[in-house]
Amino acid sequence: MPTKLYICGMSLDKNPSVIDAFEAIRALRKELASVKDELSSCKSDVSRLNRNNTHLVVENKSLKAEVTRLKAEIEKLGGSKVEKDSTNSSVPPTQQSIAGQAALRTRSLRASSGRPSGGQKGHVGHELARTDNPAKQEDHRVKTCPHCGAVIPEDAEQVCTMTTQVIDIAGILVGPEVTEHRRYTAVCPHCHRKAHAKLPSGSSKKTSYGPKLQALVIYLSVVQSVTFERIAETMRDVFCVKSFSEGTVKNILERNAKKALPVYTALLEYIGREEAAGMDETGVYINKLLCWFWCLQCEKYCYVFADRSRGIKALEDHGILPYLKRLILYTDRHSTYFTLEVSGHQVCLAHLLRNLQYLCDINKEQKWARNVQQVLRDAIHTWNESKCGVPGTEVRRSFEKRIDRLLDQDVGHYGKEFQTLQNGIILCKDYLFTFLDHEGVPHHNNSSEGAIRILKVKTKVSGGFRTQAGADQYACFHSILETAKRNGKSKFGTLYQLMIEDNPDSSFIETITS
């Protein structure tokens, strides 16, 4: 086989037209020129890309700087910052920020369930559904302009601008009744502003529960000490209120305690204006901590509150002290009561008689405790027998003389208990017979004890309160309802009244005490 000759990809033996060498060189030159062109175009491409690259490098650098700056800004705004605290560094808890300390206190030890908090998938939401066929419809037309007070003429054009539904108890086993409230709006002929009609208290834009249902929930919780779980079950079972939850019970108590707060705080002022009041305290667990439910009460009014302290600090923190100054206080012999600035004092004789009875029981031979009992009983008898007013100061002094003689006797030889009680009575000997010359002062503190006895039931049923807020809400309702009871009013009726009231204040106390 002969070797084939190629020039510029053309086979010479197959293409007779390129056998000429000059022709071949020309072709080569042409080829070279095209390669040169291509090279120059590549060079220009490279320098263009280089320029681009330089530009991108500069841009990248500036973007990186921007990212760093923005990250710092996010951190400054508290985005992903992790604070050093006592759990992840040697910073002592007291040197943490206030927010950090609060977070630490409230951080739950319970492991996360991995589910979001609140209602779970499949759980019927909090928002109550509207119904298409409410049992009742009530129209609320504007009568006076809320802006200028002008009367809206009866023939003025009114347009229904909002409807809301209220779900309330209708009866046992019949299911709740839905009332649709239709709010009308008119243009005021006087000030030309839009005047909306007023809706019943408690109804909002959303569907809500009515006053009977809310009053019953609070009644079961506060008056009957029923647990949230059982209240929810009662609402579902007895009143057929579908998907009524413990959370709803909590919300109803929370919302209405807030509403009733002005009534609750006004009670203190009413008690402060009386001549005499009794005080007592009882231990209750709040969030597993022993706390105290305090009670300040008189014939017509009752005020209770919860505090960690059993000392004067509780009374300071709750602003009670100013209301005590004008009062004659009747109490047991708990030392805090004798450090207070009050106008007078009466020690509970029922307590003392019981303490003395114990001494009579442990030593039947001695006469001392029996004699002290006799003086106290005689004083009570004299008080009972006095037909008009109180026996008076002379009578009081005669009893003080009798008790003084007994307190001077040496009882140490009967035993330690005798000495302790005698010393205790000596400390309060000026406060034994105040009731003999002051009207309105009882010789016992039974009414104070009665006002907070229910807390013991509450503790037995539910073991106390889960939160301080829950205890405060209870104190608010209990004070108002106990006041109502003392004035012959029904507790449930009072709650219902409270529910339908728009902004209850101190005048509400007038209503329940008249």
Ligand SMILES: [Zn+2]
């Ligand atoms: Zn107007």
